[in-house]
Amino acid sequence: MNRDWTKIILGIYTVFVIFIFYLPLILIAILSFKSDASITFPILGFSLYWYIGPPGLIGTSGFTSGIFYDPQIAQAITNSITLGIATAVIVVPLVIISSLTLRYAFKGRDLIFYLLLAGFIMPAIIIGLGANIFYKTVGITEYSIWTVLPLTVVYTMPFGLILTMARFDPLMVEYENVARVLGASGWKVFRKITFPLIRTQVISTFFFAFTLSLSEFLRSSFVIAGVGTIPTYVYNQMSVTAPTPKWFALGTLSMAISLTLLFVVAYILTRGQRRII
Amino acid sequence: MVGESNNMSAGNRSESKAQEYPLISFIQRNIRYLLILPPLIVVILFLVTPSLMILLLSFNKGSVTRFDPTNISLDNFIAVFSRPSTYVILRDTLGMSILAALVTLLVAYPVAYFISFKIQNFQLQGIITFMLVAPYWVDWSIRSISWLSILGEKGLVNYTLMSLGLVNQPLSELLFTRWTLLIIWVQTNLLFMIFPIYLSLTLIDPDLVNVARTLGASPFKAFTKVTFRLSLPGVVIGIIFVFISTLGDYVTPALWAGGLQMLGLTVQNYAWHFNWPMAAAYSVLLLIVTLGVIWIVLRFANIKQVFYR
Numbered sequence: 001m002n003r004d005w006t007k008i009i010l011g012i013y014t015v016f017v018i019f020i021f022y023l024p025l026i027l028i029a030i031l032s033f034k035s036d037a038s039i040t041f042p043i044l045g046f047s048l049y050w051y052i053g054p055p056g057l058i059g060t061s062g063f064t065s066g067i068f069y070d071p072q073i074a075q076a077i078t079n080s081i082t083l084g085i086a087t088a089v090i091v092v093p094l095v096i097i098s099s100l101t102l103r104y105a106f107k108g109r110d111l112i113f114y115l116l117l118a119g120f121i122m123p124a125i126i127i128g129l130g131a132n133i134f135y136k137t138v139g140i141t142e143y144s145i146w147t148v149l150p151l152t153v154v155y156t157m158p159f160g161l162i163l164t165m166a167r168f169d170p171l172m173v174e175y176e177n178v179a180r181v182l183g184a185s186g187w188k189v190f191r192k193i194t195f196p197l198i199r200t201q202v203i204s205t206f207f208f209a210f211t212l213s214l215s216e217f218l219r220s221s222f223v224i225a226g227v228g229t230i231p232t233y234v235y236n237q238m239s240v241t242a243p244t245p246k247w248f249a250l251g252t253l254s255m256a257i258s259l260t261l262l263f264v265v266a267y268i269l270t271r272g273q274r275r276i277i
Numbered sequence: 278m279v280g281e282s283n284n285m286s287a288g289n290r291s292e293s294k295a296q297e298y299p300l301i302s303f304i305q306r307n308i309r310y311l312l313i314l315p316p317l318i319v320v321i322l323f324l325v326t327p328s329l330m331i332l333l334l335s336f337n338k339g340s341v342t343r344f345d346p347t348n349i350s351l352d353n354f355i356a357v358f359s360r361p362s363t364y365v366i367l368r369d370t371l372g373m374s375i376l377a378a379l380v381t382l383l384v385a386y387p388v389a390y391f392i393s394f395k396i397q398n399f400q401l402q403g404i405i406t407f408m409l410v411a412p413y414w415v416d417w418s419i420r421s422i423s424w425l426s427i428l429g430e431k432g433l434v435n436y437t438l439m440s441l442g443l444v445n446q447p448l449s450e451l452l453f454t455r456w457t458l459l460i461i462w463v464q465t466n467l468l469f470m471i472f473p474i475y476l477s478l479t480l481i482d483p484d485l486v487n488v489a490r491t492l493g494a495s496p497f498k499a500f501t502k503v504t505f506r507l508s509l510p511g512v513v514i515g516i517i518f519v520f521i522s523t524l525g526d527y528v529t530p531a532l533w534a535g536g537l538q539m540l541g542l543t544v545q546n547y548a549w550h551f552n553w554p555m556a557a558a559y560s561v562l563l564l565i566v567t568l569g570v571i572w573i574v575l576r577f578a579n580i581k582q583v584f585y586r
Contacts, residue, residue, distance in 0.1 A: 130327025
C-alpha cells in the first residue's frame, strides 16, 4: 500500500486551519446563548434572552434586549442587505462587460485594466476619506447607504474582475466566432455561448460583491449616517456601551443564514461536477 | 487575432449602412471604448477624483474641508517629514504589514495546495471554499469583539489554562500587543490569500509536474521549480491584498494593538480632529508606501498575463 502521506498531512493541516478559522464563530455561537450580560467565561447558564428577550431584564443599561426586540437592528439588517444586493446587481453587469471587452487588444487596454483594479489597490481609509471630501465638495451632505453604494461598487468590482478573467475558457472567442459564422446574432451569441461559459464566475462575482459589501466598515464609516449598516451600527453601539452577547446573537443569526444559503448555492453549482470558481 | 478578423468581417457586412449613418460607424469603430466606459466612469468618479481631491487638499493649510487654491503650501509635508514619530510609524506599519502578509502566505499556501491538488471531487472543493467564505457574512465588528472572549482576561485561553491549573493568574499580555494584531490580521485575511493561490494552482497543467518528475526531479524540486513558480501570480495577488488591507486598516490596530501607532490610524486621528489637510498629507504618504510596495511585489510575477495575452 502506497499511501499519499502529503495528502494526509495536508488534509489534517487544512482541517486544523479551518477549525482555527471557525473558532471565533463557534465561540460567538456558544456565548450568544449566555444568560448574563458578559461576553467572557465562565458560562453560568444558558438562555435565549439575547435573541427574544424583552428590553431591560439583564444588563446594566436599561435598553438591552434580544435582537428580535430591537427595531434599530432590524433597520440595520435591512440596510445592509439592501446595500449588498444593490452592490452585487450593479457590479455583475459592470464585470461582465469589462471582462469581455478586455479580452481584445485595444489602445490603452493596460491602463484601463489597472484603473478598474484600482479599488483593490487603494487603502480603505483613502477611499473613505476621499469620498467624504468628494461629497462635501459637490455638496452632498445627506449620508445614507446610497452614498456608500458607489464605494462598495468600486471596492468589489476588482474581485469580480479578477476571478472572472482568471477563469476564462481559452477557446471562448473561437466558440463565439463559430456561432457567429453559423449566423447567430450578437445577442444570441452572448446568450447561448458566452454567458453559459462564464455563468459560474458571474454567480461567484455576485456572491463576492454581496459578501464583501455586507460587512464593509472601513470605507463606509466615513460616508454614512443614522442607523447605517450592521457593521457601522454595531461599532457605534459598542463604542458607547460594553459589549453584550446580543451582538453574538446577531452574529450567530447571520452565520446560520449564510451557511444555509452558501450550501444551497454550492449544491446547485456543483450538480454538474464542474468547478465553482 | 481571431477577434480582429471577426471584426473586419462584421465591418464589411454593414459597410454600406455605416456610410449612410456616421453615428453607426462611430459606434462600430469605438465599440471597445464605449463598452468599457460605464465601469470606467464609476471608477473615475468615485476613486480617481476623490484621490485627486485628497492630493490637492494635502497642499492646503489650516482646517479647511475643501480645496482652497489661494492657500497652497508645503507645510503639511514639511511637518510630516520633520517629525521623528513619522519614521517610527512608518517602520511599525511596514513591519507589521509585511509580517502579516508573510505569515498569512505560510498558513494559506498548504491549504490552497491541498484543495486544488489533493481533492479531485469538485463538489468537495466547492464546499471547502464556500466554508471559508461563510464567516465573512458574520459582521466584521462582531468577529472583532469575539477576540475578547478568546484572548481576554476571562477569555477561552485563560479560562482553559486556569482550569487545567497551568497558570494561577490570568495572562494579561495576550491582548493589546502587536502579536494580537498579527493573529487577528492573519485570521481575517486568510481567505484572500487562499483564494488567489487556489485559483492560480488550478490553472496549472498537472502534466507539467509529471514531466518534471519523469525527468528526474525530486518531489521537492518539482514543487519549487514548477508548481510554486507557476502559482506566483496568485501568491503576488494574495500578498498585495493582505498588504493593502492591513495598511489601510485603522480600526483593528486602534482596538487591539495596545497603542501601537500605524499610518492608517494617524490619518484617522487627524480626520477625527477635523485637521483634514494633515489627514490628507498622511494619506498621500500612505498611498506612496502602498504603490511602492506593490511595485516591488509585482517584479516577482507578471500578473497581467493571467488575465489576458
